[in-house]
Amino acid sequence: MKQKSSFIKSMVAVLWAFLGVRNKSGLDSDVTSLSFVHIILAGVLGALVFMAILLLIVKAVLSH
Numbered sequence: 001m002k003q004k005s006s007f008i009k010s011m012v013a014v015l016w017a018f019l020g021v022r023n024k025s026g027l028d029s030d031v032t033s034l035s036f037v038h039i040i041l042a043g044v045l046g047a048l049v050f051m052a053i054l055l056l057i058v059k060a061v062l063s064h
């Protein structure tokens with residue numbers, strides 16, 4: 001269960017980083033508590049979701 005919890009915490013940290021609102025203390029606690037592999041996977045997954053949303057928006061705008 002710890003692995004799943006750590007990945008969810010990594011996803012939350014990456015989402016906050018995408019928004020650009022991470023503070024120094026949050027970053028420091030993430031570095032010490034989260035797995036590097038989880039952060040990489042969460043970043044790639046977040047980027048894919050972001051690109052998919054952008055593509056859906058463009059497709060919706062161009063279809064009208």
